[in-house]
Amino acid sequence: MNAIQLPAWLSGLANRGSSALAAPILIILLLVMMILPLPAFLLDVFFSFNIALSVIVLLTALYTVKPLDFMAFPAILLVSTMLRLSLNVASTRVVLTQGHTGGASAGKVIEAFGHFLIGGNYAVGIVVFVILTIINFTVVTKGAGRIAEVGARFALDAMPGKQMAIDADLNAGLIGEQDARRRRSEVAQEAEFYGAMDGASKYVRGDAVAGIMVTLINVIGGLIVGMVQHDMAFGDAIKNYTLLAIGDGLVAQIPSLIISIAAGMVVSRVASDQDIGNQLVSQLFAKPEVLYITGAILGGMGLIPGMPNLVFLLFGGLLGGTGYLMDKRLKEAPKKEEEAKAAAAAAGASGAAGGAATPSESEEATWQDVMQVDTLGLEVGYRLIPLVDKGQSGELLKRIKGIRKKFAQEVGFLAPPVHIRDNLELRPSAYRITLKGVEVGTGEAMNGQYLAINPGMATGALPGAPTTDPAFGLPAVWIEAGMREQAQGMGYTVVDAGTVIATHLNHIITTHASELLGRIEVQALLDHLVKEVPKLVEDLVPKVVTLSTLQKVLQNLLAEGVHIRDMRTIIETLSEFAALTQDPTELTTQVRIALGRAIVQQLFPGSTELSVMTLDNRLERLLMQALGSGNDGTGIEPGLADTIAQQAGQAAMQQEAMGLTPVLLVPGPLRTLLSRFLRRALPQLKVLSHSEIPETKTIRVTSLVGAPT
Structure with a gap:
């Protein structure tokens, strides 16, 4: 005989326990009572x-x-x-x-x-x-x-700001993904709760x-x-x-x-x-003075003829006694604290006299006392705190989140979180950006005002505090909010204080991308890539090249502004040439050749004709001879080095004046040499080799470096 089978929904309720049946049974009872x-x-x-x-x-x-x-x-x-x-x-x-x-x-x-x-x-x-x-x-x-x-209205109005604050904390590394998910759920539940209560x-x-x-x-x-x-x-x-x-x-x-x-x-x-x-x-009976005054009033009312004297006097005495006991306890608390401090000091002195080198024997130094240096840090003066305070829906937090996301999409890896803190040692409107604990950028941002930047085409002067754009060094002036439209009409680029800091931070992150790519970021990049091309990654690291070699190659690319989004091409090229050499510089050269089309597109977007600078033939032969004699470029004759730097700088300024990207085209063997030499003096100048130019592009030489004047 077949066993009697419960319906699926009934067996499901039975499996979930009696608590699942409580609500349906209660509703049925309500209907039955009616x-x-x-x-x-x-x-x-x-x-x-x-x-x-x-x-x-x-x-x-x-x-x-x-x-x-x-x-x-x-x-x-x-x-x-x-x-x-x-x-x-x-x-x-x-x-x-x-x-x-x-x-x-x-x-x-x-x-x-x-x-x-x-x-x-x-x-x-x-x-x-x-x-x-x-x-x-x-x-x-x-x-x-x-x-x-x-409460429901305020909860709904505050929801976007709370969500952005949670995202900012997540991007800054203050909380993990699980905590962020829990906080988002609490924000949504709070709004739903007040709405349901309404x-x-x-x-x-x-x-x-x-x-x-x-x-x-x-x-x-x-x-x-x-x-x-x-x-x-x-x-x-x-x-x-x-x-x-x-x-x-x-x-x-x-x-x-x-x-x-x-x-x-x-x-x-x-x-x-x-x-x-x-x-x-804790709050109603926190102050003895309140109890004293209330007790005195009730006691006074108890002395009035015709009043219920016993009740008023009883309550007045009770409140006065309670206030006295609280007052006594509050006065004894500091004494007990001082006694505890004195006892601790005495114990410390005794330990020192006995040869112990610790100020407090109860707390030994641990590895928790070693504070790690933040990879990226932003410190602000107290007037800029509203821009980064999540409680005030600081707009800068959202912009930093957008900066990191845009950087990851364009450059090809996720930059470390930006740790933000206030610094009372800074000027009230000042800020500074640190990289691994070292200051790499500083500036001032007037919260509530706008920075009018002169891109070179502005007409007329504006009243305000003159300054320079902290990111690019352009002349600028801080103006009041009411002059914003007037400044824009005169050709100025007008931005608020949060945008000034965000732009400066973005410039710092972009220019120091190679220093931000540590071993942890490289490993995270490989872990992300292994999901798409697992075999390609497993065959490269660590079988063909080490993780440190891969990191150095990627850092070399980033140091010259080359994006590393096309990791598949980079890994395939390294797999091909790593058997011939393990020198990161040589491997970087081969990777740049493989990425030539992307590099050229990055420098000359949408253009088939490349306007570039080149070396004079005599200078080119001289440098090739110096390189052929075993010179790695560090010992270029000082006079020649000054001439190259001076003429390259002049040619780069002419290129920029014509609205062109300053690019120096040189033979392949000289590219690394000149790139390292010119990078410090002319960071805006990019050095390409002939082998990196796609065959579909035409070249137009605009100036010669090293030509006799």
């Missing part, structure tokens, strides 16, 4: 459960540290509201059908609320019920709903209105049923049914009020690492 008649005993059970649930929710809200710790609260509001309304429907059915038999007909809970809490007086019951409803509806629920509405508060307000209407219907309906169907006298009918209706309404309204208070507690608290109870105690 449709089917319930005996008085079950009404007592459900009313007791409703009261217990409200108290649990209130205590949970009080002990909650942050709203997201109670994310289920909006759903609990809906469920508790529907539970009260279902109980109202069920109790109404019992009250109208059995109310003529007496107060116990609707259960002991309703009877107890009708007799014990309001003393059996329906007039008092009506007043108490109306007061509770007004408090719940117009004070607690309305205030909590307004706070939730404003809507859930409408449930409670609607419940208050429904409670009033249900109570009135119960009274009117009870009178009709009692007098018409059961021939009760008007006085007896109004007494029975009014007490039952008021008792029923109070049983529902008191848990509703408790839930509303819990909602107000959750949405009105300010984020802290303490729950609400600790916040109230």
Whole structure:
């Protein structure tokens, strides 16, 4: 006989445990209470459960540290509201059908609320019920709903800034990917929570209105049923049914009020690492002066004739004594701290006298005390802190993220994170960029002003503080924000303070790309490449070339501004020529030839004619002879070296004046020699060899270096 098979969804719920069945069962019970008649005993059970649930929710809200710790609260509001309304429907059915038999007909809970809490007086019951409803509806629920509405609006408005701050921390290396993912989830959940609370508060307000209407219907309906169907006298009918209706309404309204208070507690608290109870105690009773003054006021009121003297004097003395104890404890705290410091100092002196060379024997030096130098660092003065403060949605953080992303896309590897910190030793508007702990760039950025840069075509002068562009050394002036459009109309390039720093940082990263490519970055680059061409990478490193040799070749390329995005070509070329030589310089030459088309396109985008400078024939023969005699270029005759540098500089300036890229075309054997020699004096000059020029390009010589003048 085949075993009985459960449906797939039912077996899935069973596998997930009983907690997965709790919500569906509760919803079904709510529907059952609305449709089917319930005996008085079950009404007592459900009313007791409703009261217990409200108290649990209130205590949970009080002990909650942050709203997201109670994310289920909006759903609990809906469920508790529907539970009260279902109980109202069920109790109404019992009250109208059995109310003529007496107060116990609707259960002991309703009877107890009708007799014990309001003393059996329906007039008092009506007043108490109306007061509770007004408090719940117009004070607690309305205030909590307004706070939730404003909180939802602010949470949504702040979401982009918080997301950018998280991305900035991730790019700066302050947090990992897992922490960033968790923070993004918390930001989204916070906005969803306040939005849900804004809507859930409408449930409670609607419940208050429904409670009033249900109570009135119960009274009117009870009178009709009692007098018409059961021939009760008007006085007896109004007494029975009014007490039952008021008792029923109070049983529902008191848990509703408790839930509303819990909602107000959750949405009105300010984020802290303490729950609400600790916040109230630590902040409300933190200052003894407040307790002294309050105690004196109450004590003075206790001396007035006709006042409840004992109560006022008792509270005044209690507050005064509490303030005295707190004051005494606060005064003793510094003394204890000084005693602890003195004891530590004495222990240190004793250790020194005994030959111990440590200032504190309790804390030995560890490797944690060794601080690693940041590869890339940005230090700012205090006036520039808003630009890099994630709490103020610093725009510079987003731009640094964009710089690293653009650098990775264009150059071919991911630059190290930029570690940002403030430095009070700098001028208020100054900043400095460090590379491996050494300053490589500095400048000033006036937060709130704009830098108008003269690219050479600006007309007229601008009022402001004259300066130079920190990235490229162009003449510039700091202007007020109101002059921005005027400066742009005069031909100036106008940028804000954040863009000034970002541009300078981008220039530093680009010019020092070879120094940023360490072994860690090379290994990460190979790990990324092995996903696409695993066999090619495995056959090269470390079988053919070592990781250090590959790093040196890539650094040589980056030092001359050659991008390394085409790693497949680089690896294939190294695999071909590494068997012939392991010299990084020779390997770099072969890689440059293989990358010739990309190098030329980078220098002459979209051009088929290359306007270049070349060497005079006599100078070229002289350098070839010097190279052939074993000279590596470091011993060029000083006079000749000065002539080459001077004439190359003049030719480069002419090229730039014509809007052309300054490129010197030389024979292959001389390229490395002249590139190293001219790189320091003329970093903007690029040196190419004939073998690096594609056959599809034509060459136009614009000037000769070394020609007699």
